[in-house]
Amino acid sequence: MRHMLNLTAGLLLFCGQSVADCLTRGTGDLGIVIERAAGSLQIVDTTAHRALFRVQGLGDLSHASAVYSRDERYAYVFGRDGGLTKVDILCGKIVARVIQGGNSIGGAISQNGKLIAVSNYEPGGVKVFSALDLSLVADIPATRVNDRDGGQKGSKTVGLVDTTGQRFAVSLYDSGEAWIIDMKNPGAPKIQRHAKIGALPYDALVTPDGRYYISGLFGQDGLSLLDLWHPEKPPRLILQGYGRGEQKLPVYKMPHLEGWAMAGDRAFLPAVGHHEVLVVKQGDWMETGRIKVHGQPVFVMARPDGRQVWVNFAFPDNDTIQIIDTETLAIVKTLKTGKGTLHMEFSPRGEEVWISVRDKDEVQVYDTDSMLLTHRLPVDKPSGIFFTSRAHKTGL
């Protein structure tokens, strides 16, 4: 009878796995989906298209992101409330959790997998933790700036990424800087500070090879580019001409640059305040085209083979996904996924894409070849989707 009760409890808890039971399997086809309102996440199996566990107690996940340990067993989840949580995805449980700041925006894992860096809106700055137990390794305060009330505060830090050589790069929103943080000696971080990269950098990305760090600027036209092979060189402004003399539309959701689309030697990126995706040639970083799209793009993501780019949009156009053929630059399909289409993630080799549709409380899975819906998974107010294949990608 007791056995029976346990079994029932396990079934009720989630799909037959009780918390005490850890799975014995590989994790290469697993991932997590953030449940932004509930402060929980689901661990999903992308082969079976089902949830394995639901993990609760991760705090405010209204703007959450995650990175993976190099063994693809642990997800590190960065919450809005400054929470950093290490989740064992084979056991469906939290193994470590710290509230590391007041208000955070995201983080990165170092090249060797030993350090987790988190960027904070409050109190600003970057904190670095041991990936093992989340103990604090380094606390790097941000440049002080004047706040609205005549006092001082640390600049918000955004666009934190990992790159080669045990380094992180980060942008400072209020002070308009980009920093390269060298953590080869974790006890004594070396910081290369580049001032005046441009006004109000709101997010940044690193190219998949880890070489170029590009910050999007809200306060002016263009983007700032740092060559991380030559960290001593000052950043330069690229795409300066973009948007000049044109009236920007109001921006209801800042675009994301992380996971931007590199297809061949071209990059596809969201235009801020315009219903356009920009096409830029890597190398000279000149604009080679603009694609008119349904709304203001938020995520512009390339299928891993680079043949397609999938785009979602800011409020009030966030009920739609458009698919661009990177060869012809034509929109080949417009999908009406539903209101609150917030994020998407390709399977490691790109045959499928998983899409979060907040207001339908579901994740939709599409076959990227036929562009048809193949599966739906119930998820409470889903936002970010993160598959374990990110573990081995620089900048993700």
Place this chain on the structure above:
Amino acid sequence: MKHLSPLAVLIFGAVAATGVVSADVAPGRQAEIIYLLKHDCGSCHGMRLEGGLGPALSAKRFTEWDADKLALTILYGRPGTPMPPWRPFLTDNEAFWLATRLKQGIRP
């Protein structure tokens, strides 16, 4: 009432005339606005309105703000910052109702 724009006078006048702010916004619409606040304003101000790229939207922060000033900020945005105008999505009365609720303190 000092130096209010004609619009603010209009809003304030309309509200003053009815006496009860919420009377102007149907309960179903109120729920929609709170949902908008939580999820869409929340993308910058945090889903719990505790701040993000934009500042926290707490009652404490708005003690010095008149509701009409707050309503105008919601409707017309804040030039020089990322705060956009929400005028396409909210009527004057709805913005004033939201401003009043924010001043009272909302925990969506």
